[in-house]
Amino acid sequence: MSGHSKFSNIKHRKERQDAKKGKVFTKIGREIAVAVKEGGSDPTLNSKLRDIVAKAKASNMPNDTISRSIKKAAGELGNINYEHITYEGYGPSGIAVIVDCLTENKNRTAANVRHAFSKNSGNLGTTGCVSFMFDKKGQIVIERAEDIDEDELMMIAIDAGAEDFVTGIDFYEIITTPDEFSSVNKAVGEAGYNSVSAEITMIPQTTSNLTDEEDISKMENLIDTLEEDDDVQNVWHNFDEN
Template sequence: MSGHSKFANIKHRKERQDAKKGKVFTKIGREIAVAVKEGGSDPSLNSKLRDVVAKAKANNMPNDTISRSIKKASGELGNINYEHITYEGYGPSGVAVIVDCLTENKNRTAANIRHAFSKNSGNLGTTGCVSFMFDKKGQIIIERTEDIDEDELMMVALDSGAEDFVAGIDFYEIITTPEDFSTVNAAVEEAGIKSVSAEITMVPQTTTKLTSEDDIKKMDGLIDQLEEDDDVQNVWHNFDEN
């Protein structure tokens, strides 16, 4: 998959999410709450929380909002048991889709996910049916600007443990193992460089380009419907949105 397509997909997703920033913040707040419940409220001692905070910052979530979410987390989740559930399936023309959920009601979530797929000419598959087509990685996307020195950024990334550094036409992409993501992201932040996206994600090994306008419309509809669902935290796919 070309790096340019990756960046185009990221930008497309970010533009879509920016239009519903409140919902994105609510979902990240839920991730923060679960991370705090599982590993405590100190990001320096809780790597999962540290990664979610990085994602929150990349989504322009205000620091005071992040702090409030962390402080409120343990109290808020006292009587709520969220469960991680991952669904896998296919969109129009076989586009691979992974849906990452946090829910306290599995039946409701399953029904909603199934409905989203069927409404948009997709279908749910079994566990593992598409995940083998993705790699779990830390991914940091930075928009290319004149004030960022490419060589300097590459050295910061690689010296801090990045697996790969890609310089695209209008972006830089830094790939890490999930374990090294926090360290590399912190190094980028310390260098004063703002990322467009920074998170642990599922990176597709190849992309699928749709040629039918009807398929494209249905794929966009599937993504939108899934992302609108309060139980859905992440939607990963190999649809080339460029």
């Protein structure tokens, strides 16, 4: 099957996550806490928690750490007051950026996000200003290897409900609707395929290149600054990181 995919973005994102593993685990723990508060601590009954656990496992978060995070969240429900906020804006030369946050202090978060944009030749926009350029999808990424039968993997994914299967130089990318993500991810995992990324994400319909070195540097710094912020859970953009 075919479809739009930018595997360079996947590779860069994985490299950043590997370099910030501890911070990634902390952020996933915060997502677990909110999911438990909203739907309970049983992943079989809480689809949102189930999807976050899948994301945690793909990020190599140890099972005992995941279990501790769920138990901790279940025991501290009254103390969890995170608010989910999404910001949309533009990076250098109009690159579309969506910033997904969980915070207990929205004034602090808004100030930090706004500063990150303004410092790097970007600006915040209004709700909906760039989100129409993205599709909300389930995305499962599996690193290519000689022992992987591409046709078999593709058929398992499609039979389980995948929308698309894309082959890149380094990765296979399986795209699903948000509703089918859990079942497809489960089928792929039970067949013995380990993913390097598995999550509900925002995929850009098209990507944009930057040619000016200063703009590239500022865009990369904008992404890094936002991802370093403890309140920021995800940064989605249409910058082609080749």
